Amino acid sequence: MQLQDLLYGVTIKELVGRTDREVNTLNFDSRKVTENDVFFAITGTVADGHLFIEQTIVQGAKAIICENLPEINDFDVTYIKVENTSITLGIMAGNFYGNPSNDLKLIGITGTNGKTTIATILFKLFKDLGYKTGLISTVENYVNNVVVAATHTTPNPLALNALLRDMVDAGCDYCFMEVSSHAVSQHRIEGLNFSGGVFSNLTHDHLDFHKTFDSYLKAKKAFFDVLPKTAFALTNIDDKNGMVMLQNTKAYKKTYALKQLADFKAKITENGFSGLHLDIDNEDVYFKLIGSFNAYNLLAVYGTAILLEQDKLKVLTLLSRLTGAEGRFDYIVSADKVIGIVDYAHTPDAVQNVLGTIADIRKGTEQVITVIGCGGDRDKTKRPVMAQVACDWSDKVILTSDNPRTEDPAVIISEMEAGVSPTNKRKTISILDRREAIKTACHLAKSGDIILIAGKGHEKYQEINGVRNHFDDKEILLEQLNPAS
Numbered sequence: 054m055q056l057q058d059l060l061y062g063v064t065i066k067e068l069v070g071r072t073d074r075e076v077n078t079l080n081f082d083s084r085k086v087t088e089n090d091v092f093f094a095i096t097g098t099v100a101d102g103h104l105f106i107e108q109t110i111v112q113g114a115k116a117i118i119c120e121n122l123p124e125i126n127d128f129d130v131t132y133i134k135v136e137n138t139s140i141t142l143g144i145m146a147g148n149f150y151g152n153p154s155n156d157l158k159l160i161g162i163t164g165t166n167g168k169t170t171i172a173t174i175l176f177k178l179f180k181d182l183g184y185k186t187g188l189i190s191t192v193e194n195y196v197n198n199v200v201v202a203a204t205h206t207t208p209n210p211l212a213l214n215a216l217l218r219d220m221v222d223a224g225c226d227y228c229f230m231e232v233s234s235h236a237v238s239q240h241r242i243e244g245l246n247f248s249g250g251v252f253s254n255l256t257h258d259h260l261d262f263h264k265t266f267d268s269y270l271k272a273k274k275a276f277f278d279v280l281p282k283t284a285f286a287l288t289n290i291d292d293k294n295g296m297v298m299l300q301n302t303k304a305y306k307k308t309y310a311l312k313q314l315a316d317f318k319a320k321i322t323e324n325g326f327s328g329l330h331l332d333i334d335n336e337d338v339y340f341k342l343i344g345s346f347n348a349y350n351l352l353a354v355y356g357t358a359i360l361l362e363q364d365k366l367k368v369l370t371l372l373s374r375l376t377g378a379e380g381r382f383d384y385i386v387s388a389d390k391v392i393g394i395v396d397y398a399h400t401p402d403a404v405q406n407v408l409g410t411i412a413d414i415r416k417g418t419e420q421v422i423t424v425i426g427c428g429g430d431r432d433k434t435k436r437p438v439m440a441q442v443a444c445d446w447s448d449k450v451i452l453t454s455d456n457p458r459t460e461d462p463a464v465i466i467s468e469m470e471a472g473v474s475p476t477n478k479r480k481t482i483s484i485l486d487r488r489e490a491i492k493t494a495c496h497l498a499k500s501g502d503i504i505l506i507a508g509k510g511h512e513k514y515q516e517i518n519g520v521r522n523h524f525d526d527k528e529i530l531l532e533q534l535n536p537a538s
């Protein structure tokens with residue numbers, strides 16, 4: 054491909070060399086650069102890509118996109134100085150793949166909790182409505198019927214545009230994608246043409262990366278700020294930041310709520326282990342998903358489908374048959390009636406939500422036993438809070454390891470223990486080995502009791518010092534609980 058064609062839409066601050074030259078592929082990782090590639094020097098959280106420029110030229114790079122021009126030794130190489138390399142990567146990745154987001158309807162879902170659930174249900178719904186559809190999510194990506202493993206909630210611009218290209222080539226009409234706050238801050242979604250944006254809620258998370266709640270909020274809001282006026286922006290106005298998201302958007306604004314008047318409204322009429330009953334937009338509908346927070350997710354899905362001009366009754370009929378996303382309030386019932394729930398809740402708010410949901414629907418006499426850990430190399434401030442929330446809402450809590458990554462899991466557990474009040478100490482035990490922790494919970498449980506295994510949801514691994522060992526909460530639960538059928 055010609056370098057000059059890839060530069061369409063890029064503001065160049067300084068150019069050394071020619072742009073009428075053929076280049077091979079785009080790369081932001083020096084380790085992957087080969088002959089005739091374009092290398093993007095990005096200043097990251099750990100390394101500075103500018104330090105690898107010379108190395109990439111040795112490997113054959115013919116164009117360098119950077120924020121600071123290096124010393125120029127090779128006149129056969131084209132150097133392009135830009136204001137922001139990450140933004141430029143987004144624009145050029147779009148050009149490289151033929152800007153696929155222009156050729157389907159791309160809907161982004163953002164917020165602290167609910168993105169995977171909303172995106173996955175939308176994907177299933179639109180497939181059931183008869184459309185070829187794509188999904189980009191934490192759990193997995195789909196190009197219509199083909200699964201593509203997910204590495205991030207929102208992939209980097211090259212992977213993202215490659216996926217969208219495959220979706221367009223496969224004839225997809227829609228793509229539902231999660232937009233993480235990291236992706237917004239790092240410009241992974243730059244240059245994409247969204248037809249709609251959905252906001253779920255905003256609570257404490259990722260403050261290790263964003264530092265303050267305000268900058269986290271701004272990252273989420275920045276997604277809505279760049280939506281075009283042809284797009285819709287659908288927000289949850291029961292969340293106190295719901296309207297803030299839409300303050301500066303050019304998109305047309307739509308709202309959903311359970312507690313007040315909104316464009317899309319619902320009321321919970323029944324909430325039990327057999328499902329949710331909602332009065333939604335004046336229709337009485339039964340849903341298989343459980344828990345009041347899922348009423349919000351269903352409402353976001355319903356609103357999106359209506360804004361995408363789908364038929365109301367058809368949407369509600371299909372939605373009422375759907376199950377949620379893997380590892381999100383995923384439950385089994387054992388032969389002797391112990392209920393085991395695997396949930397991805399890994400923030401204080403999500404843990405509270407899940408346990409609150411369990412509290413809403415339990416009968417009252419049974420015990421709730423929670424197994425919970427916190428990830429290493431992630432926001433440390435949430436550790437004591439998650440333990441505290443777990444204790445406040447459970448009869449027994451087993452503190453254990455999640456993905457320790459490069460941290461010592463015993464230290465993570467001790468940081469969680471710091472949040473356990475003296476009165477709650479008696480109901481808490483710490484078992485470092487997560488498998489043993491789950492086994493212990495199963496042994497402690499009697500008929501009718503509810504076990505919650507929180508934090509890892511769909512994950513099929515446990516990451517310890519860069520190595521991912523097979524680990525599956527649900528598999529262990531199934532082994533231990535001997536399901537009814």
Ligand SMILES: CC(=O)N[C@H]1[C@@H](OP(=O)(O)OP(=O)(O)OC[C@H]2O[C@@H](n3ccc(=O)[nH]c3=O)[C@H](O)[C@@H]2O)O[C@H](CO)[C@@H](O)[C@@H]1O[C@H](C)C(=O)N[C@@H](C)C(=O)N[C@H](CCC(=O)O)C(=O)O
Pocket residue numbers: 081082083084095096097098099100101102105204205206207208209233234235236262
């Ligand atoms: C904190 C974070 O988001 N990091 C992402 C970021 O890496 P970084 O900025 O730390 O990169 P870096 O290591 O400092 O390197 C800077 C640049 O130098 C380059 N480099 C580096 C070394 C080298 O030898 N040669 C070289 O060229 C790198 O390729 C990079 O371009 O850019 C990388 C490339 O896109 C991502 O893979 C990486 O995601 C890491 C693995 C990660 O774990 N991210 C998580 C936190 C994340 O993004 N999570 C959100 C969801 C969160 C949620 O909502 O739950 C997600 O969207 O998945």
Ligand SMILES: Nc1ncnc2c1ncn2[C@@H]1O[C@H](COP(=O)(O)OP(=O)(O)OP(=O)(O)O)[C@@H](O)[C@H]1O
Pocket residue numbers: 164165166167168169170171191206231233253254346347349350380381382396397398399402403404406407510
């Ligand atoms: N609308 C909601 N409000 C609050 N909590 C929710 C909501 N939806 C789901 N949850 C809880 O939050 C957890 C994460 O849900 P989900 O995976 O759908 O969110 P996410 O935004 O994709 O999260 P992540 O950023 O970690 O990928 C679930 O396991 C569930 O317990």
Ligand SMILES: N[C@H](CCC[C@H](N)C(=O)O)C(=O)O
Pocket residue numbers: 191206399427428429431455456508509512
């Ligand atoms: N997408 C989130 C998931 C965290 C899940 C939890 N199991 C953990 O490892 O902390 C992250 O990478 O921060």
Ligand SMILES: [Mg+2]
Pocket residue numbers: 168169190191192206231
């Ligand atoms: Mg997700």
